[in-house]
Amino acid sequence: xxQRTLQKIVQQPEICRAEPVHAAGIAAVLLKSFLEFKPLYTxxxxxxxxxxxxxxxxxxxEGPVWIALHAxxxxxxxxxxxxxxxxxxxxxxxxxxxxxxxxxxRLLDEVERxxxxxxxxRLFLTTTPFLAAAISLYESYGFRRMNHGPQDLxxxxxxxxxxxxxxx
Numbered sequence: 001x002x003q004r005t006l007q008k009i010v011q012q013p014e015i016c017r018a019e020p021v022h023a024a025g026i027a028a029v030l031l032k033s034f035l036e037f038k039p040l041y042t043x044x045x046x047x048x049x050x051x052x053x054x055x056x057x058x059x060x061x062e063g064p065v066w067i068a069l070h071a072x073x074x075x076x077x078x079x080x081x082x083x084x085x086x087x088x089x090x091x092x093x094x095x096x097x098x099x100x101x102x103x104x105x106r107l108l109d110e111v112e113r114x115x116x117x118x119x120x121x122r123l124f125l126t127t128t129p130f131l132a133a134a135i136s137l138y139e140s141y142g143f144r145r146m147n148h149g150p151q152d153l154x155x156x157x158x159x160x161x162x163x164x165x166x167x168x
Contacts, residue, residue, distance in 0.1 A: 013068035033093035045156030
């Protein structure tokens, strides 16, 4: 398993809704995806960004979670929570070996499809200023920085981004 994920993935992964059986794999993807940035987080901020399998199971009760699968292995994930007429996007991560083949975009496409079906007016998320590649992805997908929202996650700097969805 580790051997395959260390090799660069060149095919687009399949996107599907996560099930409770995927919780440990999702937790592993989140940890592996953010590990290189750990020194930039506070300990509590990193722990909140990389939930345990039990915490992932709790997230699954709060809203949908999707996974990107390649050769039967989870290589990416994203979760969402409905908040009034908005959809909060959280827990977005793709393993380094799976980056650059469209997994992130396909995960965001799935989130947006869900938001439109739920008649949401916008998507929003929080991110840290040091996740430059993620910020670039979000901006290319139509997200823009907002001047309000949480400013930190347990001492780790944050800002909020939103994407307004067109009406019916």
